[in-house]
Amino acid sequence: MKIVIGQGSCGIAAGANKVHSEFEKQIKSKDLHVELTLTGCIGMCHLEPIVDIIDDNGEKTTYVQVKPEMIDEIITKHVVGKEKASEYTIKEIDEKAIGKQKRITLRNCGIINPEHIEEYIEKGGYEAAKRAIKELGPNGVIEEIKTAGLRGRGGAGFPTWFKWNAARQSPGDEKYIVCNADEGDPGAFMDRSILEGDPHSLIEGMIIGGYAMGAKEGVVYVRAEYPLAIVRLKIAIEQARERGFLGKGIFGDENFNFDMRIKAGAGAFVCGEETALIASLEGERGMPRLKPPFPAQKGYWGKPTNINNVETFANVPWILANGGDAFAAMGTEKSKGTKVFALTGKIKKGGLVEVPMGMPIKEIIFDIGGGIKDDKEFKAVQMGGPSGGCIPSELLDTPVDYDSISKTGAIMGSGGMVVMDETTCMVDMARFFLDFTRKESCGKCIYCRLGTKRMLEILTRICEGEGKDGDIELLEELGTKIKEGSLCGLGQTAPNPVLSTIRYFREEYEKHIYDKKCPAKQCQNLLTYSINKDKCVGCTLCSRKCPVGAITGNVKEPHVIDTEKCIKCGACKKACKFEAIEVN
Known part of the structure; x- marks a missing residue:
């Protein structure tokens, strides 16, 4: 019998390490002959910590949201008594959601132990690299990637084969292949999960890429804020060296020597741009x-030098193992294969999903993601992170491919999907993302350095109730000039959240500026708290919770809020059990 505990960052944050320690303790105290092991994130982050118990006959039982206090019962019933502890198992397998996914990049995540190379090899690992070196040759590898139609998954969507071929054709014996694992988008964790759950797929992809273009050294540029990913990648690289997959004369080819190392980056968002990343490496x-x-x-x-991101490289072994035609059979005419998305925000089933390109956004959010949390009204989804844009409800049928997403004013980006409901203020959301890109600007370009600062000042004024006539037009003018006048992708895309929200939610901006109201009731300075006299029973709880004494009234009589004293903290609304506090 084997017990497998999901120990990606999401699982650990939910308490997986404590769960692992308790299982270890119980197994030892009860003298059980059970294999206790770990795996990465399988994508169901909303159900972590997840524990799989695999019986001797291969049957798997999944326990979700496991807490240390459950473990004694799980072991007593399942491990010892051979009877499932059904109250803790996953209640239902959403076949509809699972059936719509296609796992290529995430094929091993949550399945194998990322720290045991043997489990990767059992799944066919390094056979693709062997085929590349022994059968295809460099030109054959590039042709296979071209047939697959693989485009860079880091955001720009540039054809992978073209970049590899350009590096191959460049003169010189010293060449480099670099993996951009500097995943900095708020709400994006695709690359991290691959590094934590299946690091060998990245290594194998880089070996193949290095062979195709004639590189002898590979560098993985990982953000330092991913300590677990770095640890597991180090283990995987050392194991690959021991097995002869890295080093000299790989797979018997005396002319192919290739090794890898890790560079921990300082976490600057601008290093997602390849020339900035190279500067940091140097x-x-x-x-x-x-x-x-x-x-x-x-x-x-x-x-x-060739630079691709983690997800791009992780696709490569599958393509060479199954053929470029198999990959190209999925997706759309110009966007082949699958794409991994990180579902976050106001969604019921947050986590990682992998779907064929071309699937409508609506299916991803409502069929796979389970819909909006607390069954509230869907409002918009931010795609592409702070460099992306906002897609409203009327465009939910937009297919997820590079061209269709770009037409909406958003970008595919690395794959973040931040879902927003009716309680999200679109002006404040745009302000949040612009604040991020302003701070992350390297400052080289005046338009980016100063333009984003000016836009942020305007957005802050609007959210604080000090917006004025002409602000919307000024934001549009500044946004357009920043896009045109910036050198790199950060500045060229920084205004996207603002411009897309103005495009689809202009009325919400106008309400803030002219009516001094926030329709989503989020901008504190624009709110007014009052008490509904018909609902108030005079319990005095709200007045006792008010930190500034703005609420007065007698016991068992309707109370009143002094709007001059009210600091709009919301303490009264949280305290009221009769829904008598109204916010306008």
């Missing part, structure tokens, strides 16, 4: 430079 401040020359001609230390 020990310089992470700032972009003009292109051309492109990294494929002059990159790391001035040598030909």
Whole structure:
């Protein structure tokens, strides 16, 4: 019997380490012959900590939201008594949601132990690299990637084969292949989960890419805020070296020597741009430079360099193992294969999902994600993170492919989906994302450095009830000029959340500016608290909770809020059991 505990960052944050320790303690005290092991995130973050018990006959039982106090009963019933502790098992398997997913990038996440290379090999690991070196050759590998139609999953969607071929054709014996694992988008955790749950798929993908373009060294640029990912990647690289998958004469090819190392980045969002990332690798401040020359001609230390993100590389072994045609059979004409999305925000089933390109946004949010939390009204989804844009409810049927998403004013980005409901203020949401990009701007371009600051000041004024006529038009003008005048992708996309919310929610901006009201009732300065006399029973609880004494009234008589004293903290509304506090 085997007990497998999901120990990705999400599982650990939910208490998986404590669960693991308790299982270890119970197994030892009861002298049970059970294998206790770990795995990464399977994608169902909303159900963590997740524990799988696999019987000797291979039958798997999944326990969800496991707490240490449940473990004695689970072991007594299931491990010892061979009877499931049904009250703790997953209540229902959503076949509709599972059936709509197709796991290629996430094929091993939540299945194998990421710290045991043997389990990756059992799943066919490193056979794709062997095929590349022994059968296809460099040109054959690039042709297979071209047939697959794989585009970069980091956001820009540039054809992978073209970048690999450009680096291959660049003259010089010293070339580099770099993985961009500097995942900085708020609400995005796709790359992290792959590194934590299946690091060997990245390593194998980079071996294949290095072979195709003639690189001898690979560098994984991981943000330092991903300590668990770095630890597991280090373990995986060392195991790959021991097995001969890294080093000299890989798979008997005396001309192919390839090794890898990790660089922990300082966490600057701008280092998602490839020339800024290269500067950081070289020990310089992470700032972009003009292109051309492109990294494929002059990159790391001035040598030909290829850069792809984690998800792109993780697709490569599957493509070579199953054929480019199999990958191209999924998705749309211009967007092939699958895409991983991180579902966060006001959604019932938050976590990671992987779907074929072209699936409508509505199916991802409502069929796979389970719909909106507390059954509230869907309002919008932010795609592409702070560099992306807002897609409203009337565009829910938009298919998730590069071209269709771009037409809405958003971008595919690395795959973050932040779901918003009726309680989300779109002006404040735009302000939040712009505040992020302003802070992350490297400051090289005046338009980006100063323009984002000016836009943020305007948005802050609007949210504080000090908006004025002409602010919307000024935001549009500034946004357009920042996009046109910035050097790199950060500045060119920073205004997207503002411009897209103005495009689809202009009326909400106007309400803030002209009526001094926040329709979503989120902007504190624009709210007015009052007490409904018909509902108030005079229990005095609200007055006792008010920190500034703004509520007065006699016992068993309707109370009154002094709006001059009220600081709009919301304490009274939280305290009231009769829904008598009204916010307008």
